[in-house]
Amino acid sequence: MKQLSLLVLSLTTFALAVSHAQAAEPLELQKVMKELGKNMQVITDGISREDWELVAKTAPMIAEHPQPPMSEKVRIMSFMGAKMSDFKAFDTKTHEAAHDLLHATHEKNGQKVIDAFQKVQSACLSCHQTFRAPFVAHFYGTSGK
Numbered sequence: 001m002k003q004l005s006l007l008v009l010s011l012t013t014f015a016l017a018v019s020h021a022q023a024a025e026p027l028e029l030q031k032v033m034k035e036l037g038k039n040m041q042v043i044t045d046g047i048s049r050e051d052w053e054l055v056a057k058t059a060p061m062i063a064e065h066p067q068p069p070m071s072e073k074v075r076i077m078s079f080m081g082a083k084m085s086d087f088k089a090f091d092t093k094t095h096e097a098a099h100d101l102l103h104a105t106h107e108k109n110g111q112k113v114i115d116a117f118q119k120v121q122s123a124c125l126s127c128h129q130t131f132r133a134p135f136v137a138h139f140y141g142t143s144g145k
């Protein structure tokens with residue numbers, strides 16, 4: 001009996017350790033975000049050089065960015081609950097703004113490209129302001145970086 005309870009205890013400790021390790025593991029979404037950040041920098045560089053081809057090539061990587069796997073989406077959805085529709089709306093706004101940016105590059109009008117780029121940045125910011133802190137607190141148990 002004593003041995004059994006020791007076994008149960010060590011199994012529980014093991015399970016806790018595993019779930020803790022999982023909680024701290026970065027989400028695929030974070031990798032997607034890092035890529036978005038890099039692509040935004042490439043676009044800034046493209047604008048500085050008036051390299052509209054580079055901007056046109058990079059905008060779709062933001063508009064059609066990869067998505068996290070289904071299992072992770074389920075975790076995100078269960079955390080978001082009713083707020084999931086707001087989260088999705090911010091995502092849609094970002095996709096649309098990136099599409100508009102692509103169209104602006106076709107005219108090779110620098111000011112229009114900058115205006116469209118600013119809308120993409122605002123779309124990123126809206127979601128971050130609303131969701132990033134609670135998201136990071138929930139999935140990593142920290143107050144953010």
Ligand code: HEC
Nearest residue numbers: 027030033034036037040087090091094123124127132135
């Ligand atoms: C629908 C919501 C949403 C939108 C839209 C969004 N993000 Fe994020 N972003 C997040 C969340 C949530 C995190 C925190 C993810 C994490 O730490 O796992 C994040 C984190 C980040 C990070 C930090 C990643 C790191 O190294 O920890 C960067 C960079 C980033 N986003 C860039 C962008 C850019 C650029 C855009 C727009 C093109 C964008 N995001 C649009 C929700 C969003």
